[in-house]
Ligand SMILES: [Zn+2]
Ligand SMILES: [Zn+2]
């Protein structure tokens with residue numbers, strides 16, 4: 466016993482507890498969450514008419530007098546089981562907006578739907594991966610800092626140089642960070658611009674657009690190798706009442722593509738004037754991709770698009786190598802953060818610019834770990850599809866915790882802690898692995914049972 470590692474000894478101690486089975490049930494119910502929240506309290510469900518107690522639950526009967534619930538963190542590096550669940554919810558949320566389901570009618574499949582990618586502009590040349598030479602140049606010229614302007618190497622995608630600037634002194638760190646800080650505003654203006662272009666092309670007064678059509682979207686942010694954010698989005702055009710409403714006859718996918726391209730090229734945001742920096746005009750990069758999602762099987766598949774979007778929400782800034790998952794609180798923190806020199810320079814730019822009073826509203830120091838970008842990873846418009854909250858409620862319903870008509874539930878909960886002891890963590894991760902395996906087997910069985918193009922509702 467003494468020779469065993471601490472975690473194993475702790476696990477054995479747990480297993481000897483008379484309430485171990487009940488504890489295992491709790492861990493299984495959290496999906497093997499690695500940082501569960503511990504709650505203490507009770508719920509009582511009463512019949513509203515008679516006042517009769519229909520059911521009662523109290524954590525006093527639970528192991529340690531507490532109930533463990535999921536941490537619900539979206540990032541795989543923080544909690545793998547919860548991140549898988551979140552990715553699943555995102556998949557359903559995005560997919561429902563494309564093909565219906567979750568209270569969205571299946572007719573949305575026939576509305577104009579696009580998958581678009583908007584990029585950040587260039588802030589200076591960086592090393593590129595690919596089959597060709599990185600940045601070939603015949604003249605061998607150098608920048609004002611005596612660094613070569615070209616690079617004759619061929620880089621593999623995982624090479625550490627990829628995404629790093631050819632010259633860090635030439636690279637515009639200020640513009641990169643300020644662009645991130647304004648990316649949300651740029652997106653908002655882009656959406657307004659799409660509506661405007663659509664209205665104009667349909668011969669409508671812009672202020673009347675909402676009486677004819679409604680634009681919905683779900684977008685996700687992705688850090689590229691150069692640590693600049695890319696935006697992928699699903700855009701859908703509905704009738705004025707939303708997903709249940711037929712889009713207007715003029716609302717074609719081609720018209721929507723034209724409006725997306727025109728708006729992405731034209732919108733701009735000006736940074737607040739700064740004595741040190743001046744005023745920058747920020748735009749989207751010139752690479753704009755907008756492709757229609759068709760119902761005839763031509764082009765990207767709806768499920769593939771939903772899976773693609775879901776994949777990004779589980780990634781923290783740290784995992785993509787752009788930034789970290791934890792806030793930096795001092796200037797010295799930045800030098801010890803395990804990131805590339807390029808990312809470190811971006812964090813330093815956030816810190817320095819964040820000290821200027823004119824940029825105070827941008828909270829650049831607070832968001833130095835995400836390189837100034839402070840948007841949510843997934844953002845959607847209200848009418849696009851269901852919500853995370855609705856998906857969670859649906860799951861709660863399956864385990865029998867939903868509200869029943871004619872009853873009222875009184876709940877009293879208190880936070881009493883979080884996380885696992887070393888032994889509990891060991892057991893929880895084992896359960897998480899088991900659940901992942903059985904889920905995979907379940908999916909495979911489903912595929913075999915109904916063909917590869919299985920589309921379960
Ligand atoms: Zn968790
Ligand atoms: Zn190179």
Ligand SMILES: [Zn+2]
Pocket residue numbers: 608609610611612632633634635636
């Ligand atoms: Zn230079």
